[in-house]
Amino acid sequence: MPLNADFDPAALKGFLANRFGDAAMTLERIGGGQSNPTYFVDYGAHRMVLRKKPAGPILRGAHAVDREFRVLEALAPTNVPVPRPVLYHAGAEPLGTPFYLMERLDGRVFHDCSLPGLVPTERRGVYFGMAEAMAKLHAVRPDEVGLGDYGRPGNYFERQIDRWTRQLRQSPSDRIPALEAVADWLPQHLPTDDGRVSIAHGDFRLGNLLFHPDKPEVIGILDWELSTIGHPLADLGFCSMTWHSTPDEYGGIRGLDHATLGIPSQREFLDHYFAHAVPTAPLQRFHLVFSLFRFAVIFVGIADRARAGSAASADAASKSPLAGRFAARAQEIIQGARPWSGS
Secondary structure: OOOOOOHHHHHHHHHHHHOOOOOOOOEEEEEOOOOOEEEEEEEOEEEEEEEOOOOOOOOOOOOOHHHHHHHHHHHOOOOOOOOOOEEEEEOOOOOOEEEEEEEOOOOOOOOOOOOOOOHEEEEEEEEHHHHHHHHHHHOHHHHHHHHOOOOOOHHHHHHHHHHHHHHOOOOOOOOOOHHHHHHHHHHOOOOOOOOOEEEEOOOOOOOHHOOOOOOOOOOEEEOOOOOEEOOOHHHHHHHHHHHHHHOOOOOOOOOOOOOOOOOOOOOHHHHHHHHHHHOOOOOOHHHHHHHHHHHHHHHHHHHHHHHHOOOOOOOOOHHOOOOHHHHHHHHHHHHHHOOOOOO
């Protein structure tokens, strides 16, 4: 039995035997973080990944593995790189929660955005591969792949500001003045809604991408837990935070020698995305500030759960200072204290 498994492996083996016939099974838990429990499952010739809701009480609408499976099914026939979905099981039995299975792809995941071990040309290729994969996702029209009702179209940023500000104000944690100031700034600088609608991944970053074993090409976009119908510039702004946070601020690349490493500048990354994307409005200061604000509020929530003893990650408490750090980064952009490479 793998460490930290939250179900009986024998129950999974019985379930798989009913669908694929009797075979040998191996099981390994991967990841950890704040997300849905995830396992490698080898069953006979089937090499799969299992994702399930966590055991125990959870917030309504959270850990919606049914939505993850739905978006994978919808995108599988497109040119968006996603793992092939295998099956979704909605019942609580046999694993205690709903779960789904998808194919396991062989590739590379880069959790360190400085990409140690690669040569400069490879680093540059990886960042441009990330931009190209994002452009492919945003080119898909949700209604054409059966995802027209996957979220509420229109006024995306207005609704998101309201949601995250409300979550911030409901937090029992001490107030962070810089974060409160950013919350006040955002609705006053909301861009005009241009009507652009796409599937927004919600957590589009290097660590959620699987790259080809030998080429700087994304073969799988992973972790769709936060996906919805939204605006493409939400993902682009979120991904751009990497250039504005330091390595000790959730693995950013600010302060590194990008030229020597071969990592493209933020401007080069944005240009590469727009060169491959369907016509899209330019990234504005607002989008980056919004992304930094949203991420800061997420860390406020992690700190709240750590104090309450319900955080999924053992190191959740150590992440609480990041709320203030990301709020400060947002204020730097607002005040023009740091170049941000947008229009």
